[in-house]
Amino acid sequence: MVDTQLMAKRPPSISVNAVWDANVLPECAKKSFRSLKKSWKESQSEEAEKQAEINDRNPRMYRRRERKYEQIEDRIEVYAEKYCIPVRVVRELVHEQLLSDEASGPADEGIESPAAWKVRMAMKYDEKDLSPAALKDKDFLEVLECPWRSDEFSKFSRTIQSLPSEKSGKMKYKRVRGTLQKSSRIPLISPYDCGISREWLDDQRHNPDVAPLLADWGAHGDPEEFEGFGSGRIDGAAAGDERVVNPRFDFEGLADDSSTN
Numbered sequence: 001m002v003d004t005q006l007m008a009k010r011p012p013s014i015s016v017n018a019v020w021d022a023n024v025l026p027e028c029a030k031k032s033f034r035s036l037k038k039s040w041k042e043s044q045s046e047e048a049e050k051q052a053e054i055n056d057r058n059p060r061m062y063r064r065r066e067r068k069y070e071q072i073e074d075r076i077e078v079y080a081e082k083y084c085i086p087v088r089v090v091r092e093l094v095h096e097q098l099l100s101d102e103a104s105g106p107a108d109e110g111i112e113s114p115a116a117w118k119v120r121m122a123m124k125y126d127e128k129d130l131s132p133a134a135l136k137d138k139d140f141l142e143v144l145e146c147p148w149r150s151d152e153f154s155k156f157s158r159t160i161q162s163l164p165s166e167k168s169g170k171m172k173y174k175r176v177r178g179t180l181q182k183s184s185r186i187p188l189i190s191p192y193d194c195g196i197s198r199e200w201l202d203d204q205r206h207n208p209d210v211a212p213l214l215a216d217w218g219a220h221g222d223p224e225e226f227e228g229f230g231s232g233r234i235d236g237a238a239a240g241d242e243r244v245v246n247p248r249f250d251f252e253g254l255a256d257d258s259s260t261n
Helices: 003-009 025-073 076-083 087-093 114-124 151-162 198-204
Strands: 141-142 175-177
Touching: 025 141, 025 151, 076 087, 087 151, 114 141, 114 175
Parallel strands: 141 175
Antiparallel strands: none
């Protein structure tokens, strides 16, 4: 018996009244194979195109993290002095690998056009004039959320970036936060335990694709200084200044304005 679906897809060169024998079936098989091959090539082409976009995007994001680190590097000592934290600890907390990624366009142009993305970023940044003419010379970076980060570590990152810097005026892009777009990148180095989202880590340890990357996550503890700040005035504080260093470095009090763009 010859399958009716196969008979319906017979090549045009085979007559409707042809006898389905050993001579006809190979021709049908060839047509089916060519159709399947075309479909496979199209799907592979789409996947290859998406992978090419990812491969092109990753180096750009790396360069942005490098530039962002350069922009906040001169804030490290300022932050360390302000919060009475050893410079070494602060420097480790703002390692390039631990900075958030930033996108200069939509994640998928098949879903959102670059123009629509730019308008959305401008709205989030509270720009008033959203016309193409007004946005023509404005550039935005969408700050992607880091699922692996603890809320406290994210607040710390925003705080140090909000400090005055000689390089602040040289920033070309407007950084947009709070879009809920997440980064899938996992840092190549483990942060201190205080910087890790415990819920995320517990969940990803059961992910066979991610678990091998997390072998030492949660194994480094916190810097010794987190436990040994003690209680007292910050060095140089005037008499009567009630500011004290929390004995266990309190991230919560560092970001009075968490809406910094």
